[in-house]
Amino acid sequence: MIQELYGENALFVIISDHGYTELPKQPPILPVSGKTKQRCIEIEHQDVARSNGVWALGAHLFGLITDMAVSTNYTCFGSAPKGASHGGCTPQELAVPCLILSPSKQQPLQEISITVEGVIHRRRKQNPAYVNILNPNPYGVGVSQLQMKTIDISDRLPIHIEKEMMVKIPVNIDASEIQSGLHEISGEFTIHGFAETKSGAFTLKIQTAGAMSTEFDDDFDI
Numbered sequence: 024m025i026q027e028l029y030g031e032n033a034l035f036v037i038i039s040d041h042g043y044t045e046l047p048k049q050p051p052i053l054p055v056s057g058k059t060k061q062r063c064i065e066i067e068h069q070d071v072a073r074s075n076g077v078w079a080l081g082a083h084l085f086g087l088i089t090d091m092a093v094s095t096n097y098t099c100f101g102s103a104p105k106g107a108s109h110g111g112c113t114p115q116e117l118a119v120p121c122l123i124l125s126p127s128k129q130q131p132l133q134e135i136s137i138t139v140e141g142v143i144h145r146r147r148k149q150n151p152a153y154v155n156i157l158n159p160n161p162y163g164v165g166v167s168q169l170q171m172k173t174i175d176i177s178d179r180l181p182i183h184i185e186k187e188m189m190v191k192i193p194v195n196i197d198a199s200e201i202q203s204g205l206h207e208i209s210g211e212f213t214i215h216g217f218a219e220t221k222s223g224a225f226t227l228k229i230q231t232a233g234a235m236s237t238e239f240d241d242d243f244d245i
Contacts, residue, residue, distance in 0.1 A: 026126075035124040042115045043107035050097040051076065062110025064100045066090040078112055081178055123217055132216040133159050134223050135166065135184070139174075140191070143198050143206070143231045150196040158184040164214045168222075171210035173197060198231065206231050 026032060044062075053076075055064055066079060066089075076098035080091045094100070094111040109116065123129065136159065141152025154176060158164050167181045176192050184190050198206075208227045213220065 032126045037122040037124070039120050041117070041119055043109060044097075044111055044113045044115045045107050046097055046099070046103060050099050050103050052103060053077070053098055053100050055100045060110055061099045061102060061104050062108060063091055063093045066092045079178075083179070084181070121218065129217060130161060132164070132214065132219040132221050134221060135159070135164070135212060135214055137169070137210070137212070137225055137227065139196075139208070139227055139229055141196070143196055143201070143229055145198055145201050145204075145231045145233065148197050148199045150198050152194055152196050154192045154194050155189055156182075156184060156192070157189045158187065160186060160216065162186050162217060164216050166212065166214050168211065168213035170212075171208050171227075173208060174210075201231060204231055205229070 076094060076096045078093045078095045080087060080093060082089050092100070094113075096111075096113065098111075136157040138155045138157075139152055140155055141150065143150045143152065154169075154171075154174065156166065156169070163183055163185045165181055165183050169176060169180060174194050174196060176194060179192055182190060206229045208229060209224070210227070211222065211224050213222045
């Protein structure tokens with residue numbers, strides 16, 4: 024009927040709300056000071072973010088306005104709520120059933136493309152650059168894991184990339200130990216589509232530039 028009325032095919036997405044987390048009778052308690060919602064808290068001390076069972080979220084993620092710490096299991100902040108509770112990253116809170124109805128078959132999830140943009144000087148510690156992540160899929164994807172040797176962007180994950188779009192993540196590359204003109208960086212990724220997850224490995228070959236130094240010899244022969 025929609026095809027007849029509007030000349031377009033319809034895509035129906037049916038999802039449900041998330042559920043409650045049923046906590047054990049004596050869940051782990053992480054002592055904290057200040058106001059808390061028991062399953063999540065504003066990060067005031069870095070010790071909280073480094074604790075076991077805690078996921079640290081930067082203020083740039085999910086529309087947050089401050090850094091947050093979220094429980095990844097049954098850990099509670101300050102005290103435990105009574106009975107079932109919302110909050111935290113348990114399967115009950117994160118698993119949301121999704122049913123997609125479409126007249127055409129969903130295209131398989133394609134791997135993301137990763138490149139490094141910038142001039143990398145050998146034996147130089149500070150090399151500002153960008154990690155570019157291209158999503159070639161005709162739908163948005165989530166990137167939950169992206170690990171690379173010598174480049175750390177874990178504080179920027181997870182991220183969502185719209186269909187056929189690229190995100191540029193500013194990084195610093197420490198090339199103080201790099202001596203070859205062609206440098207290889209290996210890594211791994213995990214991405215998520217509508218109803219599919221894909222993991223893979225990659226190797227980037229980066230052409231480096233000559234070494235730069237701020238040390239000069241002031242002795243001249245006359």
